[in-house]
Ligand code: NDP
């Protein structure tokens with residue numbers, strides 16, 4: 352059987368494929384995304400496809416590809432309706448990146464609420480003249496209310512890490528109450544509007560779906576407190592970026608931290624990048640060497656299991 356890998360992936364993952372008997376591996380051996388034409392040519396005649404979140408896997412690709420495995424937990428880049436219709440089995444990489452992504456979410460939250468990039472810049476550009484009582488002040492987690500949009504694997508891991516900072520109350524929202532997920536943090540299930548109104552920190556860790564697309568919009572930001580901080584480590588499209596820009600620029604909310612944007616990469620002249628109160632990272636939630644290696648291995652194992660007709664270590668159940 353032959354498989355196509357759409358990018359240079361950690362060697363451990365490629366090794367799983369190349370050492371599996373009976374599989375021929377073709378790879379787009381680059382750090383850059385595979386051009387569309389190369390992707391279509393690459394999958395043609397292959398039984399399996401190992402892709403990344405930056406590859407759009409639509410009907411045309413599925414016409415050529417057999418089994419599918421994505422080196423990501425997010426699956427919004429996959430044409431799920433088409434996949435379901437065709438009965439294509441899909442592997443993905445939940446759990447193994449939860450800790451790394453939660454850690455990054457906390458780092459981003461602290462960077463935004465304590466204004467770390469701005470403060471570092473002041474040290475470098477001579478803005479640090481003396482110790483001043485109100486200079487570079489931000490907002491802390493102690494005694495705060497944290498609202499989590501999507502209390503799934505990563506949402507819970509974020510709450511677990513934030514709790515020791517002295518958070519007073521956790522709120523969460525989603526498609527319905529999840530008492531077993533919220534119990535550890537005594538988290539209360541609330542509507543999106545209540546979460547916006549009562550949270551000092553909003554952390555978005557939901558999946559991107561038709562229901563969550565553009566969910567954080569003008570109405571949402573208008574309801575947030577002027578002193579609140581917004582953090583998104585899910586997908587850029589959950590946020591209406593123009594509305595977020597206006598909220599930040601007009602002091603409707605205090606600050607934001609984004610690990611994900613629309614588009615990615617964000618153009619260097621994008622208005623959000625002109626704001627001091629917006630910290631933007633280049634989608635590095637899962638970017639530790641160990642996590643990316645484990646993701647690649649898991650994606651490879653999923654693909655092989657799917658092609659062999661065996662149970663995948665992690666199959667996306669549609
Ligand atoms: P989970 O499936 O465990 O959690 C997803 C959460 O989304 C669930 O709690 C679900 O809540 C929630 N959700 C679904 N619909 C809605 C809705 N309408 N309103 C609010 N919440 C909703 O996934 P993970 O925690 O493992 O990953 C979450 C996402 O994080 C991924 O899909 C991916 O996009 C992103 N991600 C980003 C990374 C990065 O590098 N920045 C790294 C890893 C993941 P409910 O069960 O109530 O529907």
Ligand code: DGY
Pocket residue numbers: 404422423424425426448636637
């Ligand atoms: C995912 O897996 O969905 C992340 O966005 C990258 O690790």
